[in-house]
Amino acid sequence: xxxxxxxxxxxxxxxxxxxxxxxxxxxxxxxxxxxxxxxxxxxxxxxxxxxxxxxxxxxxxxxxxxxxxxxxxxxxxxxxxxxxxxxxxxxxxxxxxxxxxxxxxxxxxxxxxxxxxxxxxxxxxxxxxxxxxxxxxxxxxxxxxxxxxxxxxxxxxxxxxxxxxxxxxxxxxxxxxxxxxxxxxxxxxxxxxxxxxxxxxxxxxxxxxxxxxxxxxxxxxxxxxxxxxxxxxxxxxxxxxxxxxxxxxxxxxxxxxxxxxxxxxxxxxxxxxxxxxxxxxxxxxxxxxxxxxxxxxxxxx
Amino acid sequence: xxxxxxxxxxxxxxxxxxxxxxxxxxxxxxxxxxxxxxxxxxxxxxxxxxxxxxxxxxxxxxxxxxxxxxxxxxxxxxxxxxxxxxxxxxxxxxxxxxxxxxxxxxxxxxxxxxxxxxxxxxxxxxxxxxxxxxxxxxxxxxxxxxxxxxxxxxxxxxxxxxxxxxxxxxxxxxxxxxxxxxxxxxxxxxxxxxxxxxxxxxxxxxxxxxxxxxxxxxxxxxxxxxxxxxxxxxxxxxxxxxxxxxxxxxxxxxxxxxxxxxxxxxxxxxxxxxxxxxxxxxxxxxxxxxxxxxxxxxxxx
Numbered sequence: 325x326x327x328x329x330x331x332x333x334x335x336x337x338x339x340x341x342x343x344x345x346x347x348x349x350x351x352x353x354x355x356x357x358x359x360x361x362x363x364x365x366x367x368x369x370x371x372x373x374x375x376x377x378x379x380x381x382x383x384x385x386x387x388x389x390x391x392x393x394x395x396x397x398x399x400x401x402x403x404x405x406x407x408x409x410x411x412x413x414x415x416x417x418x419x420x421x422x423x424x425x426x427x428x429x430x431x432x433x434x435x436x437x438x439x440x441x442x443x444x445x446x447x448x449x450x451x452x453x454x455x456x457x458x459x460x461x462x463x464x465x466x467x468x469x470x471x472x473x474x475x476x477x478x479x480x481x482x483x484x485x486x487x488x489x490x491x492x493x494x495x496x497x498x499x500x501x502x503x504x505x506x507x508x509x510x511x512x513x514x515x516x517x518x519x520x521x522x523x524x525x526x527x528x529x530x531x532x533x534x535x536x537x538x539x540x541x542x543x544x545x546x547x548x549x550x551x552x553x554x555x556x557x558x559x560x561x562x563x564x565x566x567x568x569x570x571x572x573x574x575x576x577x578x579x580x581x582x583x584x585x586x587x588x589x590x591x592x593x594x595x596x597x598x599x600x601x602x603x604x605x606x607x608x609x610x611x612x613x614x615x616x617x618x619x620x621x622x623x624x625x
Numbered sequence: 626x627x628x629x630x631x632x633x634x635x636x637x638x639x640x641x642x643x644x645x646x647x648x649x650x651x652x653x654x655x656x657x658x659x660x661x662x663x664x665x666x667x668x669x670x671x672x673x674x675x676x677x678x679x680x681x682x683x684x685x686x687x688x689x690x691x692x693x694x695x696x697x698x699x700x701x702x703x704x705x706x707x708x709x710x711x712x713x714x715x716x717x718x719x720x721x722x723x724x725x726x727x728x729x730x731x732x733x734x735x736x737x738x739x740x741x742x743x744x745x746x747x748x749x750x751x752x753x754x755x756x757x758x759x760x761x762x763x764x765x766x767x768x769x770x771x772x773x774x775x776x777x778x779x780x781x782x783x784x785x786x787x788x789x790x791x792x793x794x795x796x797x798x799x800x801x802x803x804x805x806x807x808x809x810x811x812x813x814x815x816x817x818x819x820x821x822x823x824x825x826x827x828x829x830x831x832x833x834x835x836x837x838x839x840x841x842x843x844x845x846x847x848x849x850x851x852x853x854x855x856x857x858x859x860x861x862x863x864x865x866x867x868x869x870x871x872x873x874x875x876x877x878x879x880x881x882x883x884x885x886x887x888x889x890x891x892x893x894x895x896x897x898x899x900x901x902x903x904x905x906x907x908x909x910x911x912x913x914x915x916x917x918x919x920x921x922x923x924x925x926x
Contacts, residue, residue: 354782359804360811363782363790414747419739438720439793442743446715447782449747453754454777457770465766469758472773476755481655481664481748489664492740503660510661 331615338381338619341401344394345380346372348402352455354447362436366444367451370432371409378548378620379404382519383526385613386537389606390527396461400471400522403455407479408515410448413441415488449479462526470525478518487511491576499577507577508549509542516545520613536602540613543599548620550592553578554585555624592621632916639682639920642702645695646681647673649703653756655748663737667745668752671733672710679849679921680705683820684827686914687838690907691828697762701772701823704756708780709816711749714742716789750780763827771826779819788812792877800878808878809850810843817846821914837903841914844900849921851893854879855886856925893922 349371356364380401387397416423416431417438424434433441455461456471477483487510494507520541524534557580580588596617603610650672657665681702688698717724717732718739725735734742756762757772778784788811795808821842825835858881881889897918904911 358787359794359808360782360787360790362794363787367782410747414743417743419743440790442715442718442720443786443790443793445747446711446750447786449750450777450781450786454774454781457758457773457777459770465770469760469766469769469773472758472770473755476751476758480751480755481661481668485744485748485751486661486664489661489741489744492744493660493663507660 330618331611334612334615334619337385337612338376338616341381341384342374342377344384344398345377345401345405346374348398349405352399352402353406353451362440363443363447366432366436366440367448369435370413370441370444371406371448373427373429375405375409375427377401377405378616379408379516379519381616382516382541382544382613383522385610385616386520386523387526389523389537389609390529392523392526396526397523399455399458399461400526401519403452403461403471404475404515404519404522406448406452406455407475410445410452411479411484411488411515413445413448417441420488420492464528467525467528471522474518474521474525478514483510483514484512487514494577497577499582501579501582504577504579504582505546508579509546512549512552513542513545516548517541520544533605536605540599540602540617543595543602544617544620547592547595547599547617550579550588550595551621551623553580554589554592556580557585589621596621631919632912635913635916635920638686638913639677639917642682642685643675643678645685645699646678646702646706647675649699650706653700653703654707654752663741664744664748667733667737667741668749670736671714671742671745672707672749674728674730676706676710676728678702678706679917680709680817680820682917683817683842683845683914684823686911686917687821687824688827690824690838690910691830693824693827697827698824700756700759700762701827702820704753704762704772705776705816705820705823707749707753707756708776711746711753712780712785712789712816714746714749718742721789721793765829768826768829772823775819775822775826779815784811784815785813788815795878798878800883802880802883805878805880805883806847809880810847813850813853814843814846817849818842821845834906837906841900841903841918844896844903845918845921848893848896848900848918851880851889851896852922852924854881855890855893857881858886890922897922 353368353371354364383401383404384397412426413432415421416426417433423431425431432444452475453472456475457468462468479485487507490507491511499507517538521534521538524537579591583591599617600614603614654669654672655665684702684705685698713727714733716722717727718734724732726732733745753776754773757776758769762772763769780786788808791808792812800808818839822835822839825838880892884892900918901915904915
């Protein structure tokens with residue numbers, strides 16, 4: 325990857341952010357109590373699993389551009405990670421992608437059972453919106469409403485879930501590059517875009533700044549997805565913590581399959597540079613966000 | 626049922642409210658478009674199915690106590706009905722209650738498929754919160770935040786989904802009356818309670834009025850659930866549109882099974898009178914809400 329996007333302090337920044345997000349999740353997720361304790365256990369199992377917290381990092385870093393308190397930003401980061409975790413729990417179900425492994429551990433329905441996994445995913449989604457709407461997230465209720473509506477737009481039928489529907493319907497079909505690009509923009513892109521935008525919402529930033537961060541998130545998300553598909557093709561199960569080659573075996577449409585790995589990698593690198601370009605006006609403060617664009621296309625897991 | 630709670634104009638009021646809710650749902654649900662059209666079709670199938678709209682009626686009627694515009698109240702009613710519809714779609718799944726019929730028609734996963742039903746339920750939940758957060762629901766964003774947080778608290782791990790978890794774990798086990806009462810308060814009671822409270826939130830009512838409506842909703846919900854279990858025991862599949870005797874066959878814990886039908890019916894009637902009693906201070910305006918308390922324990926379907 326373009327050396328100008330590399331930054332040796334990114335791994336530390338990512339690890340620090342992951343710690344902050346993990347702490348917020350631990351505080352905000354329900355405790356296992358009463359006869360329904362199994363539900364909270366499954367919610368915690370699916371969420372507190374040492375993920376990279378890419379989305380949470382985006383929320384924290386973009387919020388810091390506007391001087392937002394880390395306490396508020398961490399709540400938003402945690403809400404986004406809960407929403408993301410719910411989508412993984414449901415995507416892994418037998419009726420969906422039927423995946424037994426998630427980040428190298430049994431997926432939620434394997435560790436518990438299908439009914440518990442469905443309910444845990446449902447309750448994680450609910451809790452994500454609840455956290456955003458609560459007064460501790462922002463003193464201005466209008467900001468909280470914009471966060472709820474923004475996350476919902478990214479996650480719903482015209483966003484993530486719509487993308488997952490297309491993905492299910494497309495299995496074994498031949499999609500062309502524009503169709504795959506739209507599918508991935510919905511399925512993973514919209515939530516990554518919202519994560520990058522969320523700092524601007526928390527910071528009550530002007531529209532142009534918000535739009536630049538959204539554009540950064542959009543291009544970053546597209547680059548990330550191609551890199552993820554390259555990893556699925558090239559990585560091993562140990563490296564990725566997911567069943568290797570699973571998407572290809574399921575006939576999943578990816579840009580890697582359509583363009584071939586070399587052109588796909590070039591496309592991902594172009595998108596990463598484009599993502600970083602949207603941050604020019606944010607100066608030195610956006611250093612980690614620029615470095616992240618380089619990281620997502622060079623990572624090995 | 627106690628004749629003092631009967632009102633011959635209730636059926637018309639219910640039908641009128643159901644029409645208003647149906648219209649709002651039709652406007653607010655996504656249109657089937659693009660390669661993901663199947664998702665919107667399933668969301669509409671699961672929601673626009675001519676239900677009684679008890680929860681929507683409660684939102685509309687309680688909002689009218691405070692002079693809230695019907696346009697705003699109808700959005701809240703529709704959001705609550707979307708949340709309720711999502712819960713039915715997921716509850717009917719093979720891994721959950723495995724029910725093929727819902728209101729006399731194939732349940733969502735039978736009419737479509739399991740993956741589509743999971744996703745349609747997910748997107749219905751998302752859309753419910755999105756509608757509440759949007760500016761058209763209330764001019765004051767604080768009211769919108771309270772609606773989002775209130776619905777989430779009713780629907781999440783400490784509410785509806787928590788209740789469904791206990792219900793799944795309790796199958797074939799012997800719960801006692803207090804345990805069943807708590808299960809049902811979570812599983813169905815909390816959402817009915819929130820529906821009755823929502824008018825007070827929309828109307829920016831004082832806390833005592835809000836608490837009275839919440840108490841009304843809580844007792845009404847408990848009465849409703851016992852009546853529902855009596856119907857499951859005594860009704861036919863044609864009358865209820867659900868597989869008759871299904872809950873008993875599954876060993877589901879109900880107050881009817883523990884107390885016997887006669888004592889359960891007496892308990893439901895007591896709760897209905899108690900519900901109506903909370904409305905004393907609201908005078909003639911709350912006539913339909915009082916009549917509803919009588920209706921839920923005397924209905925045949």
